[in-house]
Amino acid sequence: MRKLKEYLNRPTYAVDRPWTLVLLNATAVGLILxxxxxxxxxxxxLMQFWVLWAxxxxxxTLSILSFIVAPKIFKRFYDPDQWTIGKNIVHCFCFLLVMGICTFIYDRYFLIKAKFWNDWNTDSFYVILSIDMLAAFTxxxxxxxxxxxIVENNALKRNLLEAQKLNKLLSERTRQEEEETTKTITLSGDTKDAISLPPESILYMEASGNYVDICYKEDNKEKHKLLRSTIKQMEEVMLPHNNFIRCHRAYIVNINHIRNISGNAQGYRLSLTGATEEIPVSRTYLKDLKGLKDILS
Structure with missing residues (x-):
């Protein structure tokens, strides 16, 4: 049971080009029929021809409602950065279920012209309902x-290509050093606890509940410091330093330490020099790669 829960909570690809999926769904249904x-x-x-077009x-229409309208209304559920295999299964099941119900209504009350819901206790009602639901799912x-x-494969190819371009920019980029390498910055939270260190030694910052984990390098070793703060507060503190960017709702990264950018169907991940953890790049903060390209170039 635990393994099943872990599998369902695993991040997966969230559709970023819904109109492609809408057109594919409608075209494929027509071709199959x-x-x-x-x-x-x-x-x-001729009558069956018009039925086909119906x-x-x-x-x-249902594909538009499912893949374009619903994500705009239920933004929290359809958050691409929180999209999981379990959510994807629920979404697809609901889409097919609604498709089956709408097919039944069209079949029963527009084609057969039965009296609306007056025959719900007859055998034919449930026979046609079962057939239409089976047809919708199969x-x-x-x-x-x-x-x-198709959409996920195209996203994978697109992200891999963009990752290659970014890595090329990364290799050609002149490292941006701080104006004063000896200058330090003091990071503090909602308590008296604080840490002072050179900005260039900071690898990344990660939100962790009510705390922010400051990952930094000292004596060529990766170290961590927890401060009671929010990632938003840390973002405001780091605004004067151009080499720090918010790449995810939970991460701020020092681009001077990026050594590799990898792409997959979900998006991009950053490998940092001296850090063991890969940093995800969120579409919420980098909806396209232009912003990151401008920073790296």
């Missing part, structure tokens, strides 16, 4: 999974 004619559907008359329109799952694979 037209070519394979499943569940007794037959494209053998199902395409239904898939198109037909809809194919374009949905195929579309997710």
């Amino acid at each position: 037209a070519i394979f004619e499943p569940f007794h559907y037959r494209l053998n008359s 199902f395409i329109g239904l898939a198109f 037909i809809g799952i194919i374009p949905l999974l195929f579309g997710l694979f």
